[in-house]
Amino acid sequence: MLARGGGRWPKRCGRLRRTLEFTADPKAAMTSRLRPSTSRRTAIRRDRGICPPRPRAEPPPANVDEIVDRFIADIRPRVTEENRFYSEQPTIEEVIRAAATGATREGTMHDHQRRIGYRALNEFAALLLECKAAIAQARTFDALHAVIAGAAPRGVGALAVYDTAERIGIWRGIQPRRVYLHAGTMQGARALGIRGVKEVEVKDLPKAFRRLDPGEVESCLCIYHRDIARIAARDGLRVTNAATAARRRPRSAPRGRAGR
Numbered sequence: 001m002l003a004r005g006g007g008r009w010p011k012r013c014g015r016l017r018r019t020l021e022f023t024a025d026p027k028a029a030m031t032s033r034l035r036p037s038t039s040r041r042t043a044i045r046r047d048r049g050i051c052p053p054r055p056r057a058e059p060p061p062a063n064v065d066e067i068v069d070r071f072i073a074d075i076r077p078r079v080t081e082e083n084r085f086y087s088e089q090p091t092i093e094e095v096i097r098a099a100a101t102g103a104t105r106e107g108t109m110h111d112h113q114r115r116i117g118y119r120a121l122n123e124f125a126a127l128l129l130e131c132k133a134a135i136a137q138a139r140t141f142d143a144l145h146a147v148i149a150g151a152a153p154r155g156v157g158a159l160a161v162y163d164t165a166e167r168i169g170i171w172r173g174i175q176p177r178r179v180y181l182h183a184g185t186m187q188g189a190r191a192l193g194i195r196g197v198k199e200v201e202v203k204d205l206p207k208a209f210r211r212l213d214p215g216e217v218e219s220c221l222c223i224y225h226r227d228i229a230r231i232a233a234r235d236g237l238r239v240t241n242a243a244t245a246a247r248r249r250p251r252s253a254p255r256g257r258a259g260r
Contacts, residue, residue: 061227064208064237071212071220079219082110086167092132099167100125102160112163120155127151128164141169141176158182166215176214179205179221188221191229193238204239 061067085105089095097103101121102113113121128135131151138144145165152161162180169175178199181189194200202214209217221228231237 060230061224063231063235064206064228067224067227067231068208068211068220071216071224075219075223076216079216081105083167083170086170089171092136092171093129095168095171096128096132096135097125099164099171100128102163110163113160116155116157116160120153121160123153124151124156124160124164127153135168136172138172138174141165141174144169144172144174145176145180162218176218178202179214179217181221184222184225185218188225188228191225191232193232200239206237206239 058070061070082104086095086099089098101118101124102110104110109118109121128148128151131147134147135144138147145162148165148168149161159182162182166176178201179185179189181194181198181200189195189200192205202209202212202217205217209220212220
């Protein structure tokens with residue numbers, strides 16, 4: 001297979017070769033084929049598993065107590081409704097599919113998972129269905145999270161793993177007992193001086209967070225991480241005993257595939 005100018009095309013470039021041969025502007029075609037579109041490049045930059053920030057039209061909260069007040073008033077009702085959808089799934093197979101793909105009651109995909117895409121999420125769901133026996137036998141959120149993390153394929157990150165574990169845990173009646181730190185949640189924790197750990201107890205965070213359960217604290221730290229950083233920098237807010245109180249998350253179990 002000869003390229004323009006006498007060179008030889010590698011086999012993997014056949015699709016690009018056909019594009020160049022049938023376009024009036026081969027150079028432009030090559031650029032468009034090899035370089036992601038503007039929207040794709042934006043998605044790559046933003047694919048960090050960070051929760052959408054609070055609406056910028058709102059005045060910024062003055063302190064951590066106000067952050068928690070806003071979370072309870074604005075975010076908790078929506079999250080409660082989302083969680084009800086997963087708790088109502090009739091079988092473990094249905095909740096695994098819904099949780100892994102980020103399905104919502106409206107038939108859309110949760111905004112956390114939209115950047116991952118259907119192909120990776122459907123593969124994730126298929127792998128989890130092979131592990132459904134292990135998922136059903138998990139007695140704690142840590143054990144459930146480990147099974148799901150072990151089954152996650154490439155492209156499914158820490159936030160998607162946590163969200164899936166939380167949704168299946170709602171159906172199972174299992175809740176996290178500590179705050180898992182990742183992505184935007186980690187940014188909120190770092191603003192409070194928490195570094196080098198993957199989990200933290202709610203009691204070791206500022207007192208205002210004790211009005212929330214660990215799963216809600218995870219969401220609050222993620223959504224309001226910019227406000228927490230601003231307040232912490234202004235007031236010198238730090239968690240003094242974070243290094244000793246927070247515990248590292250156990251390593252994920254190797255991928256297990258239980259029978260159907």
